[in-house]
Amino acid sequence: MTTPRVRSVLVIGGGTAGNGLTVLLRRAGIAVDLIEAKPDWNVSGSGITLQGNALRALREIGVWPQVRAAGSAFDSVGLTAPDGTVLHVARDVRTGGEDLPATVGMQRPRLQEILIDAVRASGAHVRLGTTATALHGDADGVNAEFSDGSSGRYDLVVGADGISSATRAMIGITERPEPTGMAIWRTPAPRPVRVERTDLSYGGPAYIAGYCPTGPDTVYAYLVEPKRDRATIDPASYAEEMRRLAAGYGGHWEQIAASITDPAQVNYTWFDRHLVEGPWHRGRIVLVGDAAHACPPTLAQGAAMSLEDALVLAELLTGADKFSEQLLLDYHARRLPRVRMVVENSCQLGQWLMDGVRDADVPGLMARTTAVLKETP
Incomplete structure (x- = not known):
C-alpha cells in the first residue's frame, strides 16, 4: 500500500545523523520537529577524524565550507615507533573524491556547532531537554508523546538517538551494543x-x-x-x-x-560493536546512525556511516511521490552491506591488536575497505 509522500517527520536525537537528516529533509520542504535529550544540544567531546566519505556527505548537507575552515586537512598518515621515530608515511586515500582532502581533523564540539547552525537555519522546530516517552504507530502515521507533556502526530519518526537508543528499545529491536575488549x-x-x-x-x-x-x-x-x-x-x-x-x-x-x-x-x-542485521524500522519508525550500528574508531568511520545513513534515507524519502514500507526496506538494503563491512573490519583491526597478531594483512584490509568507501553510498 502506498500513501502520500512524507510531509512531517519527528527526528529523535540531535547528534551528527539527526542534525544532518533534519537539514536534508527541510531542504525538500518537509516539516521537521527535532528533539534532543540534552539541554546543551550535546556540544561536547574532544576531537573527531573525518575521512573523505564523511566530507562528501557534509558537502551534500551544505556545511563543507564551514568544516573546511574550522578543521585541519591532511592527506597522509604516519606510523611511528613508541619513542617517536617516524617509521613510515603513507599517502591516504581520498575516499570522498579527488576534490576533497583524504582527512579533516576537527574539534568535535565545533562540528556539532556547525550542524546546529545549519539546523536552525533550516527552519526546523527544535526542542532541547526533551525526550519521546511513547510512540504509537498506525498505517498512516505515528502519535508521539513527549517528556514535557505535549504530543504530536507525524508521517514518520526517525530514531537518531545514539548507541543507547531508547527509540530502538521502544520499537522492540533487541540487538544491543557489546564491548569489544578495548x-x-x-x-x-x-x-x-x-x-x-x-x-x-x-x-x-x-x-x-x-x-x-x-x-x-x-x-x-x-x-x-x-x-x-x-x-x-x-x-x-x-x-x-x-x-x-x-x-x-x-x-x-x-x-x-x-x-x-x-x-x-x-x-x-x-x-563497542553494534549492528542491527534485520530491518531498521517497525512500521513508520526507523533508525539511523549509532542507533542501528556502531563500531570501534579504528577506521575512523563512525560519523561517516551515520552521515551516509542520513543521505540515503533523505534521498529515498524526498525522491518518491508516494510513501510505502518499501522505501524503508530499500534504505536498509542499501546501507547494511556497507555498514556491516565497516563494523566487521573495524573490529578485526582491534582483534588483531588484542591477539598480538604480527603478520595480519592490515594493508589488504585497508585497501579493500577504502575501495568500497570511495563508491557513493
Whole structure:
C-alpha cells in the first residue's frame, strides 16, 4: 500500500545523523520537529577524524565550507615507533573524491556547532531537554508523546538517538551494543609544532597511541588499551591515568602528555560493536546512525556511516511521490552491506591488536575497505 509522500517527520536525537537528516529533509520542504535529550544540544567531546566519505556527505548537507575552515586537512598518515621515530608515511586515500582532502581533523564540539547552525537555519522546530516517552504507530502515521507533556502526530519518526537508543528499545529491536575488549582515553591538547597529520604508534604501554590535528593550535590525542572496570577508575584521576600511559611515548607525545592536567577534559570510553542485521524500522519508525550500528574508531568511520545513513534515507524519502514500507526496506538494503563491512573490519583491526597478531594483512584490509568507501553510498 502506498500513501502520500512524507510531509512531517519527528527526528529523535540531535547528534551528527539527526542534525544532518533534519537539514536534508527541510531542504525538500518537509516539516521537521527535532528533539534532543540534552539541554546543551550535546556540544561536547574532544576531537573527531573525518575521512573523505564523511566530507562528501557534509558537502551534500551544505556545511563543507564551514568544516573546511574550522578543521585541519591532511592527506597522509604516519606510523611511528613508541619513542617517536617516524617509521613510515603513507599517502591516504581520498575516499570522498579527488576534490576533497583524504582527512579533516576537527574539534568535535565545533562540528556539532556547525550542524546546529545549519539546523536552525533550516527552519526546523527544535526542542532541547526533551525526550519521546511513547510512540504509537498506525498505517498512516505515528502519535508521539513527549517528556514535557505535549504530543504530536507525524508521517514518520526517525530514531537518531545514539548507541543507547531508547527509540530502538521502544520499537522492540533487541540487538544491543557489546564491548569489544578495548577502551580509549581521549583529550584535546595544544598542537605541537610540526604536527601536520595523524601519527599512530602501535605498541608500547597501549595498543594504539595517536594524535590528529584539529585546528591551527589544537590536536585530539588518544590512547587505546584493554578495557577496565569503569567503577574502579575515579574520574578525578582521568588526567593522571592518561598521562601515565602517555609517558611511555616519545616525540610529540612529550609535549602532549605535559598538557594533560584537567581530568574534566579527558574522556574514557569502551569500544563497542553494534549492528542491527534485520530491518531498521517497525512500521513508520526507523533508525539511523549509532542507533542501528556502531563500531570501534579504528577506521575512523563512525560519523561517516551515520552521515551516509542520513543521505540515503533523505534521498529515498524526498525522491518518491508516494510513501510505502518499501522505501524503508530499500534504505536498509542499501546501507547494511556497507555498514556491516565497516563494523566487521573495524573490529578485526582491534582483534588483531588484542591477539598480538604480527603478520595480519592490515594493508589488504585497508585497501579493500577504502575501495568500497570511495563508491557513493
